Amino acid sequence: MAHFLRTYGTLLGMVLLVGFFWISLPDTFMTARNWLNISQQVSMLAVVAAVMTVVMVMGDFDLSVGSMASLAGVVAAVMFVQGFGIAAGVAAALAVGLLGGLVNGLLVSLIGILPFVATLATLTMYSGLAFVISGGKTIFGRDIPQGFADFARGGIALGGDKPLVLPYLTLTALAVVALVWLLLEQTSYGRRLYAIGGNMEAARLAGVRVTWLRLTAFGFTGVGAAVAGLMYAARVASANPTQGAGLMLSAIAAVFLGMTMAENGQPRVLASLAGVVVLGVMDNGLTQMQVDSYVREVLVGLIILLAVSISALGRRAVTGR
Amino acid sequence: MPQLSLSGLVKTYGAARALDGAGLVLRGGEVHALMGENGAGKSTLIRILAGLERADAGEILLDGRVLTLGSPAAAEAAGLRFLHQELQVVPGLSVAENMHLARDYPTRFGLVDWRALHLAAEAALQRLGVGHIGARVPMARLGPGDQMLVRIAATLLQGSGPAPWLYVLDEPTAALTGAEAARLFTAIARLKAAGAGVLYVSHRMDEVLALADRVTVLRDGAHTSTEARADTDQARLIHAMTGRELSDMYPARQTAALGPVLLSVRGLAAAGLASLDLDLRAGEVVGLAGLAGSGRNAALKALIGAVARRGRVELAGAALAVTPAGTWAQGLAYVPRERRAEGVMLLRALAETVSLPHLGALSRLGFLDRRAERGAVAARGAEVRLKARGPGQPVGQLSGGNQQKVLFARALLGRPKVLLLDEPTRGVDVGAKFDIYSLIRGLSAQGVAVLIASSDLPELIGLCDRIAVLHGGVHTQTLAAEGLTEAELLARCYESPTR
Numbered sequence: 124m125a126h127f128l129r130t131y132g133t134l135l136g137m138v139l140l141v142g143f144f145w146i147s148l149p150d151t152f153m154t155a156r157n158w159l160n161i162s163q164q165v166s167m168l169a170v171v172a173a174v175m176t177v178v179m180v181m182g183d184f185d186l187s188v189g190s191m192a193s194l195a196g197v198v199a200a201v202m203f204v205q206g207f208g209i210a211a212g213v214a215a216a217l218a219v220g221l222l223g224g225l226v227n228g229l230l231v232s233l234i235g236i237l238p239f240v241a242t243l244a245t246l247t248m249y250s251g252l253a254f255v256i257s258g259g260k261t262i263f264g265r266d267i268p269q270g271f272a273d274f275a276r277g278g279i280a281l282g283g284d285k286p287l288v289l290p291y292l293t294l295t296a297l298a299v300v301a302l303v304w305l306l307l308e309q310t311s312y313g314r315r316l317y318a319i320g321g322n323m324e325a326a327r328l329a330g331v332r333v334t335w336l337r338l339t340a341f342g343f344t345g346v347g348a349a350v351a352g353l354m355y356a357a358r359v360a361s362a363n364p365t366q367g368a369g370l371m372l373s374a375i376a377a378v379f380l381g382m383t384m385a386e387n388g389q390p391r392v393l394a395s396l397a398g399v400v401v402l403g404v405m406d407n408g409l410t411q412m413q414v415d416s417y418v419r420e421v422l423v424g425l426i427i428l429l430a431v432s433i434s435a436l437g438r439r440a441v442t443g444r
Numbered sequence: 445m446p447q448l449s450l451s452g453l454v455k456t457y458g459a460a461r462a463l464d465g466a467g468l469v470l471r472g473g474e475v476h477a478l479m480g481e482n483g484a485g486k487s488t489l490i491r492i493l494a495g496l497e498r499a500d501a502g503e504i505l506l507d508g509r510v511l512t513l514g515s516p517a518a519a520e521a522a523g524l525r526f527l528h529q530e531l532q533v534v535p536g537l538s539v540a541e542n543m544h545l546a547r548d549y550p551t552r553f554g555l556v557d558w559r560a561l562h563l564a565a566e567a568a569l570q571r572l573g574v575g576h577i578g579a580r581v582p583m584a585r586l587g588p589g590d591q592m593l594v595r596i597a598a599t600l601l602q603g604s605g606p607a608p609w610l611y612v613l614d615e616p617t618a619a620l621t622g623a624e625a626a627r628l629f630t631a632i633a634r635l636k637a638a639g640a641g642v643l644y645v646s647h648r649m650d651e652v653l654a655l656a657d658r659v660t661v662l663r664d665g666a667h668t669s670t671e672a673r674a675d676t677d678q679a680r681l682i683h684a685m686t687g688r689e690l691s692d693m694y695p696a697r698q699t700a701a702l703g704p705v706l707l708s709v710r711g712l713a714a715a716g717l718a719s720l721d722l723d724l725r726a727g728e729v730v731g732l733a734g735l736a737g738s739g740r741n742a743a744l745k746a747l748i749g750a751v752a753r754r755g756r757v758e759l760a761g762a763a764l765a766v767t768p769a770g771t772w773a774q775g776l777a778y779v780p781r782e783r784r785a786e787g788v789m790l791l792r793a794l795a796e797t798v799s800l801p802h803l804g805a806l807s808r809l810g811f812l813d814r815r816a817e818r819g820a821v822a823a824r825g826a827e828v829r830l831k832a833r834g835p836g837q838p839v840g841q842l843s844g845g846n847q848q849k850v851l852f853a854r855a856l857l858g859r860p861k862v863l864l865l866d867e868p869t870r871g872v873d874v875g876a877k878f879d880i881y882s883l884i885r886g887l888s889a890q891g892v893a894v895l896i897a898s899s900d901l902p903e904l905i906g907l908c909d910r911i912a913v914l915h916g917g918v919h920t921q922t923l924a925a926e927g928l929t930e931a932e933l934l935a936r937c938y939e940s941p942t943r
Contacts, residue, residue: 310810311803318800321789328750328786329801329854330772387791387838 132433133383136426137401144408151411155287165403166296167192167351167358171370172377172395173296173303174347177340179378179390180307182320183231183238185344188374190250191223192352192367197253199271199353200262200362209271216349223249224345228338246371253364263361272360292354299350303392306343316340317389376427377402383434401426445472445639446507446523446609453502455488455665462488463499464665472609475632475642477656481685481845481873485665486645490614493643494526495519523609525599527616533591535584540565542583543598568600569593572631589624592616593631611635612643617651618871621736622899629655647873649678650902661685685874694906695885702727702909706893707747707764707862711755714746718917719755724862724893729884731904731925732897734914735937740897741781743914744864747771747895748778760861772801777860779851781867781897783844787851790840794832795821797839798854805858824853829879845876852883863887865896869903881907901930915940 144152151157171188178185195216202212223245230241278288307313315336318326327333351370356362380401381394402423409419451467463485470476480486491497492504495513504511506522513519519526533542541549543565550560565579574593583591599608613632617625632642632655646652652659653673660670661684668684703726712720717739724730732740746753747764749771757764765771772778780786788797798821799806806817821835828849832842839847848868855863868884869877884907888894898904904911908925911933918941923933 309812311807311812312810314796314803314812315800317792318789318796321792321796322785322787324785325780325787325789325797326800328748328768328778328780330767330769331800332767332769389791 133380133430136430140404148411152408159287159289161403161407162293163290164407165399166292167354168370168373169296169396169399170299170347170351171374172399173300173392174344175374175378176390176392176395177303178344180316180320181337181340184242185227185341186242186371187227187246187249188348189367189371190246190253191220191345191348192355192370193364194249194253195220195349195352196356196362196366197257197364199356200267201256203268204262204266209268213353216353217346220345220349221342224342225338227345228341231341232334232337257364261361261363267360271357275357292358295354299347300392300396307392373402380427380430383430447471448610449505451503453492454500455497456500462665466662466665466667468660468670470610470641470643472641473636473639474657475636475644475655477652477659478643478645479652479659479681479685480662481875484662486662490612493519493524493612521606523606524612525608526612527592527595528614533583538580538582539577539594540579542594543601564601568597571600572597573634574631587624589620589627592628596631610641614645615871617648623736663687682874695882703891706760708758712743712746712753712757713755714742714751714753716742716917717746720919722912724895726891726893727888729888729894729908731908731911732914733904733911733933733937738914739917740914741866744866744897747864748776775861776864777855777858778864779855779866779868783847783851788839788847791838793836794839794850795835797850798824798857801854802858820857824856827856828852828883845872848872848876860892862893865894867898868896901933905930905933913937
């Protein structure tokens with residue numbers, strides 16, 4: 124029983140959650156349209172949670188993903204204001220993401236600062252930079268190219284009498300998750316990241332280039348955060364220096380929720396995705412039930428605590444301590 | 445003298461029967477050794493004594509009265525004290541404070557009376573005969589041996605509660621150097637002279653034979669034998685533990701012709717090592733002997749590239765790389781000394797530890813070839829006689845001996861030219877030890893050159909062709925192992941460089 128709860132507790136909770144909303148919202152919740160809607164709502168979070176998993180696999184953290192997402196959106200928007208095209212704006216944002224991620228990696232791996240401290244500092248820096256570059260204002264309107272915003276509204280038509288659309292944002296998120304899955308689960312690179320998380324000194328002595336891998340993994344996470352920032356900016360057709368702020372905590376929460384499902388409580392990207400879905404379903408269902416957004420936050424926090432507690436208790440029952 | 449007798453202890457975990465009617469009698473003023481292979485039930489028996497587990501059946505009598513050990517507090521009240529392999533110390537606090545962790549600090553006017561604290565600690569240290577340890581020194585500055593002595597001394601603090609009379613030492617020397625162990629043995633003799641009993645759990649035959657008054661052997665959870673030290677010897681104990689005749693732990697030397705020089709070391713220096721010159725030929729087994737701090741372990745770390753080194757080292761004629769990534773790729777393999785800290789990933793599948801240094805060879809265009817990995821891990825696992833449920837089993841669930849075999853499987857996977865082994869049989873039971881020795885012999889017969897750093901002198905003499913002796917970081921001499929006695933090798937280890 125304990126073992127069952129530990130392994131499947133979160134999945135069970137997910138099923139109960141879906142069941143609850145299905146019953147409470149019989150007409151609107153369990154529809155293809157709503158699920159496509161949820162998939163679009165969580166797409167940014169899914170991207171950030173996936174790339175957060177990459178560093179958490181090594182036992183590290185990146186607290187700066189949210190402010191990096193804001194910064195990347197602002198950088199693209201400022202490029203658009205300067206008259207550059209979509210490609211240039213996107214490229215600049217991604218380059219900033221890579222650079223910011225590598226700075227994190229440098230601080231953590233070469234200088235040896237704890238990831239929590241290093242990325243807390245860069246969180247503040249990147250956020251400040253976003254304000255500086257944007258002048259503290261939201262950039263919107265004619266300056267944002269039509270094509271950029273259209274990407275977020277568009278999708279692949281699925282047919283049906285009231286035509287359903289599979290949003291491009293959802294596809295983008297799926298592509299990122301698939302890429303991270305390939306990287307972590309199918310390549311020697313990913314295996315080495317897990318080894319670093321499993322035992323850093325042992326990994327080093329076994330010939331894993333720990334410094335280089337941590338550096339590049341943080342770089343990857345930075346790019347991912349920038350992708351999420353671009354998705355966000357496209358979705359709201361504007362950019363402001365705080366719009367990514369909520370992503371970091373939710374992403375870490377999603378990875379933690381995922382870790383309660385994985386064997387030995389290790390971060391796995393598909394489990395993180397499941398964590399994202401749990402958060403997205405809660406948000407969607409509670410919004411439809413017109414639960415106040417502050418109450419929603421309390422409930423989300425409670426759900427995370429519940430999942431992690433069950434997992435911890437289950438583990439204690441299994442190991443006997 | 446108090447007497448604690450355990451009889452008919454049974455403990456099952458699910459389907460596995462850890463204890464199956466085990467028992468023994470412990471008396472004050474006596475050192476009682478407990479031996480057995482991993483999985484024989486020693487740990488379970490100790491956990492029951494410590495009040496961490498309850499036996500399913502069986503009886504524990506203290507001086508003839510039934511004793512219920514339902515909790516650690518009950519064990520403590522009965523006068524039992526436990527010292528585990530992994531010591532619980534607070535490195536940042538002083539020796540005296542560490543000794544007072546589990547009790548109230550002496551106070552004056554409601555404030556800590558530091559003078560009284562230090563005096564009490566010093567008195568206890570003196571009583572154990574370890575006055576060389578200062579009460580005010582930070583715990584972090586002591587070696588593991590002295591830390592253990594501090595923990596024992598802490599039980600001698602005067603004051604609250606019943607006085608301890610039985611000490612349970614679980615593999616106390618696993619992390620200790622020879623000199624540290626010697627000090628521990630002196631302390632044990634003092635405890636015994638003062639009327640205390642000691643339950644001494646160890647894999648190390650020489651220690652048991654030197655210390656124990658009586659020896660109990662467990663096998664498969666059951667009591668096999670209890671004999672007085674005078675009535676037993678190594679061969680009898682090994683037989684009792686394994687049920688096998690191991691007339692000699694060390695497989696016979698093959699007199700194969702040695703091949704060309706594979707590893708050439710000239711003027712190797714690193715932190716803790718001043719100089720080492722050595723030629724290692726294909727098929728040769730060479731030992732590195734020396735006291736603690738002699739540089740024998742530092743030499744291996746320098747060779748694998750874990751620490752910066754100076755000097756000229758060539759592997760099969762090519763200059764040796766300076767990072768672990770490079771040296772593994774060139775055909776060097778390494779089994780580190782600290783298995784848990786430096787070797788395995790406890791929570792992850794054992795296959796991942798085995799394949800880690802060889803991922804490059806096991807993947808195409810960066811993508812892992814899982815089938816190749818599974819095949820290679822299974823083959824090497826069979827070669828080292830690894831006992832595990834499968835390649836997916838987490839390393840942490842394996843016994844010490846099997847964890848060590850995981851590291852040997854890892855070392856063999858890349859078909860190394862030269863194998864570096866740092867304390868290869870540390871904390872490993874007799875059966876696994878024998879497997880490891882056979883393995884080393886087999887590898888040398890295949891032309892692998894093996895360099896072993898070990899504090900276990902009989903092991904070096906039994907396995908090696910030549911032994912390089914280090915003293916204070918300096919390579920003083922190289923001896924032929926054939927015909928060497930343990931006493932002579934130890935004497936050589938104490939010789940300073942003649943310069």
